[in-house]
Amino acid sequence: MAGPQLHIFDPITDDEIKTTTSLLKDLGGDAKLHFIQVDRLDPPKKQAIEYLNIERYGGSKLPYIPRRTYAYYYKNNKMPLYKAIVNVSENHIICNQATPEGTVGPLLPDDMLDIENVILEHPVIKAEIAKLQLDKVFYNHKTLGKLNYVVVCEPWMYGTDSPNEKIPLIQAYMYMKLDHPEANHYSIPLKFSPVFEYLSHKFVRIDYLPSGPDEVVIKDTLPYKPLKSVEYHPNVVEDYKPREGLKPLIVSQPDGASFNIDGNKITWQDWEFRISTNVREGFALYDVFFKGRSLFYRVALNEMTVPYADGRAPFHRKQAFDLGDCGFGNTANSLALGCHCLGVIKYLDTRRVDREGNPVLIPSTICMHEQDYGILFLHQNYRTGSTVTTRRREFVIQTIATVANYEYIVNLVFDQVGAITVQVRATGILSTMPNDENNVTNFGTIVGPGVTAAFHQHLLSFRFDTRLDGDKNTVVYDDYVPMEENTPMNPYNVGYEAKRTFVEKSGYVDQSPFTNRTVKVINESSINPTTLKPVAYKFEMPARQMILASPNSYNVKRAHYGTKQFWVSKYQDDQLYAAGEFTNQSQTDTGLSKWCDGSDSVRNTDTVVWCTLALTHPPSTEQFPLMASDFLQFLVTPASFFDKNPALDIPLANNEFNKSVYYEDAKAAAAAKKSGSCCKTNL
């Protein structure tokens, strides 16, 4: 049983999962429940703030707030989808009801693995595969010898294109690969795409894929003519030889890490916050303070959609909502020492539910560590030659989600001066399509024989529930514009100044890079004693192309948040996800388009900001068969929040601490080591 020893923000426990599903199974009686997602629900914010204030400042006894969970499930593998909320501290169901008609729940990893097999074993699909005549082809691999080809099924969420699709569907993309567990099937896409029902496993139809210069498809499958696959795995790459010359670079922390972990509370270099893993977002931070001052109530990546550029049917249905449809916790990698980060590493786990309602542990989904990233600040007094130098130490929280082909590495990077860099690295394997020989298009890049990777976009939404110096915040933006010319203030026409605009109503801020528009969250009641202006944090986002699909497309109706970079809403409990709670096969966005419609005043109130980090990604050959990380990032940083540089007390850099060595000395030492000499050389 979950007891009072848990913090209100601690992640869900195995017991809480079991309590939730047991109560619902008991209630369901004979019905077979098919669980899709169970996780902790945040407490109502009003209660939580009271709790946090007492926890931090004392004054009275901590209030009792029961822990709550939510559960999504189907009964007897049929629609509708049910949603329940459970008080797991007191063992009772708070509410439990069917969601509106046509609401489709997120996908469960177990179900996806099952459906792969269902599809591959279905007689219609087997018949289609038989037409490939794979028994007649093989590949003479230079290292592995004769290899057959096998077919792979990759089930996808079904991007809606009709208001009539009211049951959960799966579209599968089919591939072939060399018959080796690590062979790269994305290199050999096939031209047929089965559609199945998610719950009943019923066959619906086969779609055929265009692969030429136009939209025409051949509604049949022809015998496979082998093309050379492009492989990445060392066990499958022909004549693989790891490169030489990369010498070890070891990060050692002989006195241990500089951060401290107490349960799920992290402290590091003036930062304090709580972290809670969850299945949908991967993780969320709560109660974020720096130097004893409140910054954010909650911070998390809350959604990502990936629409593709190839408009031809059925490719238009490739629009994943990787958090809402799958979950970055559900798809999180188990991270390992020496692979995913260096130095002294703290790992955290995630817990999800399985279909039957049992807890499943996904170990080590989060790693936390420190890194050095060059110089933090430096000044040389040229009159004395004296230099003040500090190194930039960073604290990194990392999680990595594998959503079928793609990987997303999410890093929150904290520095010592109060800034958070939100950094996402896109890596993994491009989503590919079959391509006829010599077929060059302007919406895809040929990445290998018979295979092309369509252009696509990544649109990630990060939600910051702001709490700068208190519960009432305001969003403003500053534009930098030339001063009036030929005036006493600007006689030589070089002057410019900032013009401030207040965001009064829930809505969005348009991008304006050419006025250096800078969006800030301020607290109008907290005046910086130095600047005499309200304290602020700014959101430095790169100017980016937003979602390219037409406003009348399902892509945009479902992911309206992708049309703007910066949104402002007034806080309401349970408004956490930019495209709404249920995104899988959604017809329309039930998130920001509703909450940012201009009807709420957002000035000097409980304000939430939503940052859409967008990337238009036309693949290059260098990104296949495995792409080196593409970086997307933005910076959340104090903008006259503190009265001066808050990190002047960082000890100055020195080599007694950092122990660097000269190249020449290292070369001599390495040579000596190699020659087996135990004495210092005379080199």
Next chain:
Amino acid sequence: MAGPQLHIFDPITDDEIKTTTSLLKDLGGDAKLHFIQVDRLDPPKKQAIEYLNIERYGGSKLPYIPRRTYAYYYKNNKMPLYKAIVNVSENHIICNQATPEGTVGPLLPDDMLDIENVILEHPVIKAEIAKLQLDKVFYNHKTLGKLNYVVVCEPWMYGTDSPNEKIPLIQAYMYMKLDHPEANHYSIPLKFSPVFEYLSHKFVRIDYLPSGPDEVVIKDTLPYKPLKSVEYHPNVVEDYKPREGLKPLIVSQPDGASFNIDGNKITWQDWEFRISTNVREGFALYDVFFKGRSLFYRVALNEMTVPYADGRAPFHRKQAFDLGDCGFGNTANSLALGCHCLGVIKYLDTRRVDREGNPVLIPSTICMHEQDYGILFLHQNYRTGSTVTTRRREFVIQTIATVANYEYIVNLVFDQVGAITVQVRATGILSTMPNDENNVTNFGTIVGPGVTAAFHQHLLSFRFDTRLDGDKNTVVYDDYVPMEENTPMNPYNVGYEAKRTFVEKSGYVDQSPFTNRTVKVINESSINPTTLKPVAYKFEMPARQMILASPNSYNVKRAHYGTKQFWVSKYQDDQLYAAGEFTNQSQTDTGLSKWCDGSDSVRNTDTVVWCTLALTHPPSTEQFPLMASDFLQFLVTPASFFDKNPALDIPLANNEFNKSVYYEDAKAAAAAKKSGSCCKTNL
């Protein structure tokens, strides 16, 4: 004597400096020469390419190319400025002539130090300082006891505002500080600004500085009323106590570095290039190859201008050209182990000339090292659980220039997949102005009592002399635009595609972030066998506000390059600097505005691209008294240049190589170490 043992791109030697100045002094006879700058001149490119091709591919004997230098100097401390070119391999002057009337040479560090003293000792200035009545004020420092105040003079290049200023001038900004060598004078700006002649040291006038809400100045200096200064140096900060809790993070490379240095030739992880330090640019790279294929003939930061937002006279004259007016080599810091980079470090030196023509060594102006920066690429096969992970190793070339108050940290970061990240960190101390109590403006930020930091811009120009797969390159840009709607190719209106535009004539490319405009250099004769399109490198620059001053201002006339982000010119020898060769007190740009005027065809020819990296910088209080680095960066990366990921052979990450440890284990070990125990604890 410089002999044939030197490579054509090796930096200037002491002997070459001496040869140059001796020849000119001999020629000058009785005249006293005042040297300003002497450095190596690149060979004519045609000859250099012939040399490089033979050096790399053999075929015949390396051609003999004499090494050349240039020298700027004044005779008898009078205008005009002379420029000479000297053949230092054969000891003769190639040409030597007066520059056009009014041409002012760059500033020499020695001269600037001298002029500080000249100004402080001048009777008029001493009289002005006397009015401060500094003998009547002092500060009771908590740590240092009673401290007097002293006056500091900071000479600046004189930003032109008149076509009549035809002799070199210095404008000085005056400050006060506590009487301690490391006290922060930028915290106490004074309200008078002397102007002196640079060569004759003659007093010209005193300008008075506005410090209130308008342009009005008080043409007098009043007794100083002490205000609390904002200090940064540990020896001056009151009650300074370095923070505890930051544990060592040591980068050790037990087998040495992975890079190799042979003279000035660097090889690392498939990269090869030569580096040459110089006084103007800091350093330049030459003959840059990756994986045996040519990318660039020459790469360097070539200029930076910093115009300020405060339009009031005389602040309009604050427009530094930090490379053209001073030189990033001249102002380079001497870097030290354990401070400026970690691990195994290779340093390089710079050589400059002094006034008399002698060589001066500036040691360790460049450091080169490797760093780890997280994950390079990763994919988890969710069917087998097998993960392929490689770490991103970077090779970093770093130089740091101190231009009076400001520091610029220039990093060129090379990765293992053929990309160069150009990263500049702005740090140091903000340029400040006196400010009346409670005077809040929209063009400056109050950063302390009586002191404000004006908004300003940094506009850096990076020049890439491209040589992708050969000597003929073309610049194109791709825009990403929606496909026509409701067509067979785009029935659901989600499709989009790339539209390519060729740059035919010398000129610029406008920014267009909302079409994700991507500028690429391509080789039209080198077709990627996979994509069937010309090979390309792309320049991924953040969309940025360019120079804000009016087109009719001197700021813009002098720094026309700052009006656009991306310029394209046809290669000509000696066209190296975006704002022209002579920027100090220039009236007009003699660089890109001339070379990119549309008169040259730049298609499929010897093409040079110029990237203006811009930052509009409204200071924040966190950036005073010392600012944590602001990052400016862009990426130069292959865009279907190679046929696939060129780094698939990087050994997979593993902990035998990387030696990371669990937080819990490290904590136990640190505790054991602290307790002096020599046994493993049972924790």
